[in-house]
Amino acid sequence: MTLKRKRFFKYTAYTLGILLLLCGGILILFLNSAQFGKLPEGARLERIKQSPNYKNGSFENQSPTALMSSDKSLWQSTWEFLFNDVADLVPEIALPTEKTALASLPPAEDLLVWLGHSSLFLQLDGQRILVDPVLISASPVSFINKPFLGTDRFKPGDIPPIDLLLITHDHWDHLDYHSVVQLRERVKSVVCPLGVGAHLEHWGFHPDIIREVDWGEQFAVDKNITLTALPARHFSGRGLRSNQTLWTAYMLQSSFGNVFLSGDTGYDTHFKAIKQQFAQIDLAVIENGQYNEDWKYIHLLPQDLTKAIDDLQPTLFMTIHHSKFALGRHPWYEPLEKIADAAIAKKLPLLTPKIGDVLYLRDTTQTFTRWWEAAEK
Template identity: 50%
Template sequence: MTITLAILCVLGIIVLLFINQASFGKLPQGTRLERIKQSPNYNGKQFLNEIKTTMMTSENGTLSVYKEYLFGDKSLTTPDTAISAIKTDLKSLPRDKDWIVWFGHSSYLLNLSGKTILVDPVFRKASPVSFVNKMFKGTDIYKPNDMPDIDYLVISHDHWDHLDYETVKELEPRVKKVVIGLGVGEHFEYWGYPVEKLVELDWWDVSEQSNGFRITATPARHFSGRSLFMNKTLWASYIFESPKRTIWIGGDTGYGPHFAKIGQKFPGIDLAILENGQYDKNWADIHTLPEQLSKEMVELGASRYMTVHHSKLCLSNHPYFEPLENAKKAAQESGKPVLMPKIGEVVYLD
């Protein structure tokens, strides 16, 4: 018994030391926590989704889900050869044109009316350790130094595959504003970002910016957390209204009534960027399933779409190429055009 207790104590100390690394961030406190407590999306202990959401939807229990995920068929989840990608000189792209460049998974760079918007950049690590969630061959070609100066760094939520500590630390000197959900600012302040840079929003909060820009945080159906504590910060999607066009940045989200609400509130969305990948029937509430993708397109009512959250990381057991097939099928079913660029390809939005 003494030996067992000693081993457990040592393991506990190792875990505590590990999760106390700076990369895990900090939980909201002080005035930030007081603001969180006033949110209608916070129940006094954690943030909630608009509708009842179950993390693991399998009837066989959580252990069976983890067993299937860890030991299920992974023969097609990772490509054998390098993904085809283009290395673009981003700093030389025109600022007087609207464009988008996707970097794989959920990272992409937008230029709207001369403002650069970098979304969920993950260029170093997508997990606490480098040997987990390794990037597919050929996709790891962009680094923080390749980015131009950033007007808006947008983070949908604080999961490791969307908020890369090393990347945002390197980018800080060249970032003017950070757009985040409630509570996520605690991480950024801890990592050296001045509070003046942070635009921290609750769902449906509106932030009026200069030069005709307006940002609205909109709901998503997901969860948050970088360590043992879940849902202490808010996950979100965002509407960016520029002088020329309206873009919806979807982040991670399962299907829900928020798609129709956003479409009704913003009937002129030019481009909507949807999650499409890392889905599974075992967590059907928190990620979009393939059969739901065209329904989301119809309810949002955007003029055109692009899908992300695929082609760079394996976080589920579906074939790595399946999301591309989903996008084509959803385009046919919805009658909506879907952009399908290569990683690094410049798509001009005009």
């Protein structure tokens, strides 16, 4: 090899090495940016270690739960997820929505407004409750998981002062750093699963307003509302380490009745156990969408959703986790279409409000349309 060629290869190797170091440094800085939150440590971690749901350094589901349920390799599943074409994955037109003035709603009225995906605005017994507000971004980079046209009507500035912020788990599509930071000064108190408070404190929430809960914990929110944290079958994590924080469902008991919030969950025996614990479930709000056979244990497939409804036997139910982001590999309208058809066939008490509709919880005459059909094609 000539001296000139040796110098060329040496220079090339040196340049590649510098580029790799720069890329590695940028990645490290990115993964350590504020939006990734912070892992539990100190007294918070010591409390976590006392949880019966924390074993061998991470939280576990009640039943053994593999994140990937197919025989495909990780590379094959990832390739198919990223590059396989799915018809109607994203709507071609803006979805019909309503821009309700939340601050103008009568404070004494018990009601619910779906803000898109899994974000909810609730009023119960005069308390304003906000659930999983993802109003700006569902991912660490803005160009991924962009909302469907027409579904981002509600921004943090549209949210009135909140008595209780409820977080079900720390995934990006349920805990939006940008949203909660903007809402921080308008939030009176926070309830979240074990460990999630570390993120919130890192983002400037005062520790005195944060209450972290384990499955089975119950306490009075105020004199009229009792909250119970309940199991879900899912996982957690915002960065490279999974299951360092818990995921949860909630039951809100109020003068209206019992309102069940499923959080993200796959099907398991916990639905029957919840029904045994709460004989009356007046409204169930259950995840529906972003499912895939490849991860069938951590999200509800359509047939699992109907099994969950059969187990819970709610007086009324509605579904969320659909119609805003394409996180699963199914037509955007399929979750609603399938549960609406099942509701007719099995006489299930389904409500189908669109984003921004006001569901008046005590109004037994209120009805909603199959609004998604106008935007299917």
